Amino acid sequence: MQSLENIKYKxxxxxxxxxxxxxxxxxxxxxxxxxxAWHMFALFVATIxxxxxxxxxxxxxxxxxxxxxxxxxxxxxxxxxxxxxxGSIWLIAMAFFISRGFIKTGLGRRIAFVFVRAFGKRTLGxxxxxxxxxxxxxxxxxxxTARAGGIMYPIxxxxxxxxGSDPKNKTERKMGSFLIFAEFQGxxxxxxxxxxxxxxNPLAQSxxxxxxxxxxxxxxxxxxxxxxxxxxxxxxxxxxKMYPPQIKxxxxxxxxxxxxxxxxxxxxxxxxxMTVVFIVALLLWIVGSFIHVDATLTxxxxxxxxxxxxxxxWQDVLHETGAWNTLTWFSVLVMMATELNDLGFIPWLxxxxxxxxxxxxxxxxxxxxxxxxxYSHYLFAxxxxxxxxxxxxxxxxAISAGVPAMLAALxxxxxxxxxxxxxxxxxxxxxxxxxxxxxxxxxxxxMNAILGIVYLVIWLSVGTVWMKLxxxx
Numbered sequence: 366m367q368s369l370e371n372i373k374y375k376x377x378x379x380x381x382x383x384x385x386x387x388x389x390x391x392x393x394x395x396x397x398x399x400x401x402a403w404h405m406f407a408l409f410v411a412t413i414x415x416x417x418x419x420x421x422x423x424x425x426x427x428x429x430x431x432x433x434x435x436x437x438x439x440x441x442x443x444x445x446x447x448x449x450x451x452g453s454i455w456l457i458a459m460a461f462f463i464s465r466g467f468i469k470t471g472l473g474r475r476i477a478f479v480f481v482r483a484f485g486k487r488t489l490g491x492x493x494x495x496x497x498x499x500x501x502x503x504x505x506x507x508x509x510t511a512r513a514g515g516i517m518y519p520i521x522x523x524x525x526x527x528x529g530s531d532p533k534n535k536t537e538r539k540m541g542s543f544l545i546f547a548e549f550q551g552x553x554x555x556x557x558x559x560x561x562x563x564x565x566n567p568l569a570q571s572x573x574x575x576x577x578x579x580x581x582x583x584x585x586x587x588x589x590x591x592x593x594x595x596x597x598x599x600x601x602x603x604x605x606k607m608y609p610p611q612i613k614x615x616x617x618x619x620x621x622x623x624x625x626x627x628x629x630x631x632x633x634x635x636x637x638x639m640t641v642v643f644i645v646a647l648l649l650w651i652v653g654s655f656i657h658v659d660a661t662l663t664x665x666x667x668x669x670x671x672x673x674x675x676x677x678x679w680q681d682v683l684h685e686t687g688a689w690n691t692l693t694w695f696s697v698l699v700m701m702a703t704e705l706n707d708l709g710f711i712p713w714l715x716x717x718x719x720x721x722x723x724x725x726x727x728x729x730x731x732x733x734x735x736x737x738x739x740y741s742h743y744l745f746a747x748x749x750x751x752x753x754x755x756x757x758x759x760x761x762x763a764i765s766a767g768v769p770a771m772l773a774a775l776x777x778x779x780x781x782x783x784x785x786x787x788x789x790x791x792x793x794x795x796x797x798x799x800x801x802x803x804x805x806x807x808x809x810x811x812m813n814a815i816l817g818i819v820y821l822v823i824w825l826s827v828g829t830v831w832m833k834l835x836x837x838x
Contacts, residue, residue: 376420384411395713402708404439409701409754416694416750423747427694430701440704448700452661454692456567459664460507461688463646465681466671470635473502473516478622478629481524485618488540488610492601495521495544496551500597503555503562504650505643505667508687509782510793512562513552518797521548525803527621528612532802543610545803547601550786550816552794554600557782558593560585560660561650564691565749565781571699572757573774575706576764580774582650582660588775588837592828599823600816608812635676642670698753706757715761727767732825734759734773735780739821742784748792752781769838772829779824786817 387407394403412430416423435442467473477498484494499517506512525531525541532541556563560570560582570580649663671677682688705711722730738759745751756777763773785792789799789809799809832838 373420376418377415379418380411380415380420383414384408387411397713398710399708401439402705402710402713404437405434405701405704405708406710408434408437408439409705412698412701413750413754416698416747416753417745422690423750424690424693427697431697434701434704440700445700448703449692449696451571451696451699452659454567454571454695454699456507456561456661456664458688458692459661459668460505460561461511461685461691462668462677462682463643463664463671464502464506464508464511465685466639466642466676467502467506468511468516469681470633470639470676471629472636472639473498474520475626475629475632475636476501477516477520478625481520482619482622482626485615485622488543488613488615489601489605491524491615491618492544492547492551492605495548496555496597496601499548499551500555500558504559504647505561507561507564507567508691508793509552509556509563510797511687512555513548513794514797517548517552518545518801521545522801523625524618524621528615528617530612530803537803539611540615541801541803542808543604543608545798545801546608546809546812547604549794549798550600550604551597553782553785553792554593554596556785557779558586558589561664563748563782564695565752566778568695568699568749568752569756569774569778569781572702572752573760573778575703575711575757576760576770576774578760578764578770578774580771580778582653584771584837585775585778586651587835588828588832589779591831592779592824595827596820596823600819603816603819604812607815608808638674638676639671642667642674642676645670695749698749702753702757706761711757711761714758715765718758718762719765722762722766725766727763727769728829730766731763731768731773731776731829734763734768735776735825736821738777738780739784739817740787742787742791745791748781748785751784756781772832772838775832775837776824776828779828780820783817783820783824786813786820788813 384407387410388404391400391403408430415426431445434440435445480494480498481491484490495517499512502512502516521544525544528540530536530539530541560566573580646663646667649658650660653660653663738755742751760773760777764770785795789795789806
């Protein structure tokens with residue numbers, strides 16, 4: 366006899382009560398807001414809290430929110446359903462499928478082994494080589510969780526164990542702890558550097574557009590290039606100094622990588638095709654704005670090539686549950702966030718906050734908003750939920766306070782990734798890498814707190830100056 370699914374009904378309590386309190390507080394709403402705008406706010410807040418407490422998977426929470434939004438007539442069904450046609454969200458889904466090609470063909474693993482063989486003399490060099498692989502894969506892997514958990518983590522674990530570093534034997538500090546934490550931070554940085562490297566980035570792109578700011582793949586990449594490269598160079602070294610591995614030299618790493626490559630054999634035809642398709646997609650993303658090929662269309666082209674050549678099957682696409690799950694809940698959250706803006710709630714909120722910051726230099730306002738965005742992430746277990754909840758409002762406040770619109774949109778977009786340097790539940794890769802047992806929670810939080818300050822300094826100072834030099838603002 367089939368049993369019912371396990372549903373955590375108690376976790377419905379906080380979002381439900383919060384939503385009801387706000388809904389019935391409608392008579393107390395600010396005079397500038399319509400009843401519909403306030404109801405949309407109540408539903409949105411309840412949904413975001415539901416995404417945090419997760420009585421059901423986030424996709425199911427989003428479906429419930431969609432149903433309630435249309436059932437209460439807050440948004441007409443025909444208008445609400447258009448959220449599923451958002452191009453930025455389909456870009457995420459398509460890039461999920463492309464990343465499946467890296468995993469299925471083994472190309473991602475092969476690239477990692479080649480890097481280890483080339484830079485594997487010392488443990489610090491290993492960390493840089495592994496992060497280099499993450500950097501190469503990032504533009505075509507919008508799931509930083511798939512990149513860190515599906516490709517990088519198994520390789521790091523195997524490498525650490527090959528050198529006798531295993532938390533089960535209390536030898537995690539030999540090498541594994543350092544490599545695991547360095548990969549986590551490297552993944553955080555690479556996620557910030559490319560529009561297509563983390564699922565929340567196209568969401569930020571979509572929310573920025575509702576504030577009349579058009580973010581493109583190339584301007585995101587160019588703006589994040591210098592602060593990103595500086596972070597990639599400095600952060601692993603800082604970790605190496607404050608959390609040093611016991612094994613400093615790794616002369617056997619090359620031999621280990623050679624053995625792994627021999628097991629894989631020669632480069633296969635699927636790997637060669639995957640390489641060509643990846644290069645084509647990367648080139649189109651880079652020059653797309655000049656030849657008028659949309660980034661989402663580029664992703665569709667890449668998937669089409671993978672299907673036509675047989676690298677992926679349609680079953681592979683159907684079984685890529687992460688893509689379909691993301692497509693569902695992102696669509697709902699984007700629809701709700703867009704409605705908040707269209708109904709006037711976000712403009713009202715931004716003007717209210719901006720008035721309290723009036724008289725301040727616009728750069729000070731930007732710093733205050735970024736710091737607020739960063740440290741409020743301690744309250745979130747999902748980067749995307751956090752971006753959905755705060756990005757649009759903070760961007761509107763920044764623009765109202767005189768911060769150059771493109772600078773504000775990009776800086777908040779970057780920190781929609783960098784705020785992962787907070788907790789062990791801050792983003793998808795965090796629980797996977799932390800759950801490996803190589804890094805204790807106290808160490809994770811302490812080092813994240815230090816590196817969080819490093820990111821704030823580098824990206825707000827160097828990043829702002831660099832964006833001025835290249836004409837972003």
